[in-house]
Amino acid sequence: MKINYQKSEVFGIGITDEELEGAANIFNCDFVVWPMKYLGLPINKSKPKKKNFEEMVCKIEKKLASWQNSQLSYGGRMVMINSCLSSIPLYTMGVFALPESVCKKIDSIRSQFFWEGIGKKKKYHMISWQALSAPKQMGGMGFMDVRAMNQALLGKWIYNIERGQEGTCYTVMRNKYNLSKGVLQADMNKGSYFWKGLNKSKMWVRLGCGFEVGAGTKTSFWHDVWDGDTPLKTRFRELFEGCRNNNLAIAETVKMVQENTLFRRSLRVGDLDNWKDLSAIIRRLEGGDGSDQIIWLINKKGFSSKSIYDMIVFRGVIDVDSMIIWKCGLPMKVKVFTWLMLKDRIQVGDQLRRMNWRGDPHCKLCGLDETVDHLIFECGLARMLWVFVVENLEWPLHALNRRSFMEMMGNLRDNRKKLISIQVLGAIACTLWLTRNEHIFRNKICTNAFQVVHKLIAFLTQWLQLVPARLKEETSRCFDLLRARLRQLVQQDVHPASDVTS
Numbered sequence: 001m002k003i004n005y006q007k008s009e010v011f012g013i014g015i016t017d018e019e020l021e022g023a024a025n026i027f028n029c030d031f032v033v034w035p036m037k038y039l040g041l042p043i044n045k046s047k048p049k050k051k052n053f054e055e056m057v058c059k060i061e062k063k064l065a066s067w068q069n070s071q072l073s074y075g076g077r078m079v080m081i082n083s084c085l086s087s088i089p090l091y092t093m094g095v096f097a098l099p100e101s102v103c104k105k106i107d108s109i110r111s112q113f114f115w116e117g118i119g120k121k122k123k124y125h126m127i128s129w130q131a132l133s134a135p136k137q138m139g140g141m142g143f144m145d146v147r148a149m150n151q152a153l154l155g156k157w158i159y160n161i162e163r164g165q166e167g168t169c170y171t172v173m174r175n176k177y178n179l180s181k182g183v184l185q186a187d188m189n190k191g192s193y194f195w196k197g198l199n200k201s202k203m204w205v206r207l208g209c210g211f212e213v214g215a216g217t218k219t220s221f222w223h224d225v226w227d228g229d230t231p232l233k234t235r236f237r238e239l240f241e242g243c244r245n246n247n248l249a250i251a252e253t254v255k256m257v258q259e260n261t262l263f264r265r266s267l268r269v270g271d272l273d274n275w276k277d278l279s280a281i282i283r284r285l286e287g288g289d290g291s292d293q294i295i296w297l298i299n300k301k302g303f304s305s306k307s308i309y310d311m312i313v314f315r316g317v318i319d320v321d322s323m324i325i326w327k328c329g330l331p332m333k334v335k336v337f338t339w340l341m342l343k344d345r346i347q348v349g350d351q352l353r354r355m356n357w358r359g360d361p362h363c364k365l366c367g368l369d370e371t372v373d374h375l376i377f378e379c380g381l382a383r384m385l386w387v388f389v390v391e392n393l394e395w396p397l398h399a400l401n402r403r404s405f406m407e408m409m410g411n412l413r414d415n416r417k418k419l420i421s422i423q424v425l426g427a428i429a430c431t432l433w434l435t436r437n438e439h440i441f442r443n444k445i446c447t448n449a450f451q452v453v454h455k456l457i458a459f460l461t462q463w464l465q466l467v468p469a470r471l472k473e474e475t476s477r478c479f480d481l482l483r484a485r486l487r488q489l490v491q492q493d494v495h496p497a498s499d500v501t502s
Contacts, residue, residue: 005027005028005029006029008027008029008030009029009030009031009032009036010023010024010027010029010030010031010032011031011032011033011034011036012031013045017033020033035048035052039091040091040092041091041092041095041096042055042096047192047193048096048193050099050101050102053092053096053098053099053102056088056089056092056102057102057105057106057109059088060085060088060089060106060109061109063084063085063088064085064109064113064118067080067118068118069118070117070118070119071117072117072118073332073333073336074114074333074336074337074340075331075332075333075334075335075336076332076333077113077114077117078114078141078143078332078336079332080113081110081113081114081143082142082143082144085109085110085113086110086143086144089106089146090149090153093146093149093150093153093154094153094154094156095194096193096194096197097150097151097154097193097196097197097198097200098146098147098150103146103147103150106146107129107133107146110129110143111125111129111132114132114143124347124352124355126340126345126346126347126351127340127343127345129143133145133313134313134315135310135313135314135315136322136323136326137318137319137320137322137323138313138314138315138317138318138319139319139322141336141339142326145309145312145313148309148312148313149305149309151200151201151204151308151312152201152204152305152306152308152309152312153305154197154198154200154201155201155202155204155205155305155308156303156305157198157201158183158184158198158201158202158205159205159209159294159296159303161173161174161179161183162182162183162184162205162209162218162294163293163294164291173195176191177191177195180217181217181218181249182217182218182219182249182292183198183202184202184205184206184218184220184224185218185220185247185249188202201308204308204311204312205308206223206224207311208296208297208298208307208308208311209224209225209294209295209296209297210224210225210226210294210295210297211224211225211226211292211293211294211295212226212292212293212295213226213250213285213288213292214288214289214290214291214292214293215251215288215289215290215291215292216249216250216251216254216285216288216292217249217250217251217291217292218249218291218292219249219250219292220247220248220249220250221246221248221249221250221252221253221254222240222243222246222247222253223246223247225297226250227281229297232278232281233246236274236277236278238268238270238271238274239263239267239271239274239275239278242263242264242265242267242271243262243263243264244256244261244262244263244264250285250292254282254285254286257279257282298310298311321406321409321410321418322339322342324409324415324418324419324422325338325339325342325422325426327419327468328419328420328422328423328426328467329419329423329463329464329465329466329467329468329471329475330422330423330426330427330463330466331463331466334426334427334430334463335426337426337429337430337433338422338425338426338429341372341376341402341429342402342406344372344402346372346433348370348371348372348374348375349361349362349363349369349370349371350369350370350371350372351372363375363379364436364439364440365379365380365381365436365439365446366379366380372402373400373401373402375432375433375436376402376428376429376432377399377400377401377402377405378400378401379432381432381435381446381449381452382428382432384449384452385428385431385432385452385453385456386399386428388453388482388485388486389424389428389456389482391485392481392482392485393424393478393481393482396408405425408421409421409422416471416474419467419468419471419475420471420474420475420478423460423463423467423475424460427456427459427460427463428456430459431452431455431456431459434455435452435455450486450489450490453486454486457479457482457483457486460479460482461479461483464476464479
């Protein structure tokens with residue numbers, strides 16, 4: 001391979017500018033001073049500073065500025081954030097631990113775009129970005145958590161080093177940081193900025209991995225999982241706290257047991273049974289040889305950065321009913337609207353009043369206080385739609401408010417009925433919201449109940465193509481019942497309600 005010196009540059013470490021210029025003249029190429037960029041990453045002789053990551057943030061802002069459509073719905077913005085904006089910093093996050101200020105800036109850009117779009121007009125942020133970044137199964141919207149993803153991507157370095165991954169980069173790290181006992185046993189508080197960044201991920205890798213013990217030189221006796229499903233420090237807490245040194249590898253700990261120097265003091269009577277059980281475990285280790293092998297316990301398919309990310313963002317409780325929203329056959333913008341509505345975060349009069357809005361907070365259809373529950377469930381127009389739907393479906397769907405609707409969802413044992421119920425809720429909410437906005441912004445007053453019911457049926461019919469194939473037949477049958485009932489009412493000239501604003 002022939003080197004193209006016109007496209008090459010010379011960098012120097014520990015030499016003067018004159019020596020650097022002389023070397024550049026020899027090779028007939030340019031010389032550049034630090035910092036430099038390699039494959040888009042900031043490389044410097046010293047620790048990267050905040051300004052070294054500004055170009056990555058600028059890339060996100062430039063990508064945002066290149067989008068011309070200012071009329072994107074919440075659903076469209078959600079797709080653009082997940083597919084474009086959140087992917088830009090991934091490469092850098094796989095190498096460096098981002099400063100907190102950079103993480104906040106990335107979150108700020110994404111949050112502002114989601115709530116305000118591309119226009120310059122300031123709009124209300126109805127819910128915190130932290131809540132939006134929660135996984136969908138935990139009740140959030142599933143936006144990428146920058147800090148968690150950063151640690152998950154860096155965790156792959158830890159895992160690859162521990163399992164003996166080959167390569168020049170890994171060889172350099174093993175030799176430079178003396179990793180003969182493994183990276184999980186190493187002190188990572190000293191070293192380069194890159195190396196210290198990996199230390200933040202070590203805890204999560206340790207939580208997710210186990211070991212098949214060979215000679216026991218790379219596995220922590222107390223902290224790692226190598227016997228059973230939990231570390232020994234959890235099962236033998238009193239013995240762990242009484243050790244002279246509880247950060248040693250298995251081989252070193254076994255040697256201290258043989259020399260009778262493991263504990264700082266004599267064991268109490270209450271500790272003898274635990275010591276008997278622990279001694280039996282230690283005896284099984286005698287005669288072991290070979291290298292300790294790391295095993296990823298979180299996923300049977302093996303290690304992945306996603307499994308670390310899922311572990312970091314896990315919040316303990318899975319919100320099954322909220323997850324149904326994202327699986328039903330609704331357009332993305334309606335799914336987002338339905339999610340916000342169930343969280344009481346759409347811009348009704350009551351919410352706007354809390355934000356010091358000076359307009360009229362009352363319902364434009366009936367004059368009562370406009371809350372989410374009132375608009376979607378309690379107003380006369382809402383009650384008419386719900387009665388029309390409930391009378392023509394085969395299961396009880398009527399609810400007095402958001403809470404009773406979710407309780408009803410929890411009582412349904414058939415997931416197909418849950419998905420259809422959410423689809424009906426989304427269609428009713430969208431119908432009422434558009435009718436309300438037409439009244440406020442276009443002064444279109446609804447005086448005919450058939451118009452609203454026709455709009456509801458039109459939405460359900462239009463969105464039928466989005467329903468999963470396994471549910472399409474039953475969903476279509478349910479909606480056919482509603483259409484047939486509407487035709488019957490039209491032929492009889494009987495309105496679903498005599499006064500939709502009552």
